[in-house]
Amino acid sequence: MTLRGTFWGTVCGLALMALGSVAMAQDMSSPPPTGGNGFKVGNGRLHPYFDLETRLDSGVGYFGREGQEFPGGVSPDLSGELVMHIRPGIRLDIPSPRLAFNLNANLDYVLFTGLMTKGSNAASHMEGAADLLARINPEAPLSLELSDQFARSDRTRTAAIGAGILSLYNEAKVRAPWRPGGGAVEVTPGVAYAMEFFEPLAASAPADCGDSVCDPVGADRFNYGNLHLGVESRWRFLPKTALVLDTGVDVRRYFNDGGPNATLLRAMIGVAGLVSPKVAVTAKAGWGQNFGATGGGTVIGQLDGTYLFSPTLTFKGGYLRRLEPVAAYGTFRDDRLSLEARSLMGGKLTLHAVGMVDFLSFAGSRGDTVVSVDVGPEYQFRPWLTGAAGYMLSNRSSSVDGGGLNYTRHEGYARLSVTY
16 A cells, blocks of 8 residues: 555656646747637646446456455356446546656556455555656657656556556656658657566455466456667658568566566567558568576567548558567567457547457467457537447456466446546
């Protein structure tokens, strides 16, 4: 609690200081702000919002029957529950040729009602997210970008560990886009540092856990820090087509005994741009190599495309192969197939359908398959009122035994959003 309280205090303090700096640094020659909802802040606007979401979730965590823990502190399956998300937040957008500022932040109180699994309401908790971006001289040949991404949720970025875990994640990043001459060439060096901390959502562990990675009770051993150094380069040799070169190194270190540590170098080269007025393609290939204790390397790449069927209907799909550092194994390879469709009907109704299949191969003999589906509509009743509903499926199967790594999770949700 001390860590989270200190962190939130720091984030709020930095946000307030940045807001004050931005307000004082606005260019007096900038055009006046346009009208509309929100509160005027410099040349931009601050928009408070509030989301109320009801979610019927078949896999919120591991709980004992009738609120009691199973013998040995294990549970056979993920428990279902009717969950309420109470989510107030703010969105701040301040455009400026000297110092542009964007902030989107919310607090999310997750209320377990206890209607499906008795005793689960004790696991009600606070989640939240914040994305901050400040751009200094964004229109100049040399600019500077400072950003921070924070999230506390039950969706961890560490692929090796199982379900029933709360993640506290933060990444601070500095980038310096350089566009010499007419801007046909862009080189962007950057540095980022990320930390992720884990805690169990409940006091139970899944039954038949054949590997400690599927036990949420001991997940804090995988807390880590990750330093990333990289350079992104782009040469626009045609008006709408560019040659891209991305290189970077990740240095992953674990604060406890969640290693092995990893030092991972990656480099990819390829092209990105429009094939036709309706088709955009990105194609990159390269190599990833781990210089840490476990070693290993593999070909990495990306091939995806976007098809603008009509002004209101878009299709996306592709294949991604990546090598990433991960707890317990050092590195893992992810081969992902994805497909997405989005449609805007009548200017107010948006339909989306997203599907992904990830084939995960961890250093050693472990292999996982993860299937994800998200479908549903969103409708704008008023400029300030939006409603959404949908269904999400998460299915995971692993060569390692344990409920935390082998499960099917169904989620149905309905959400109302009010924005000023």
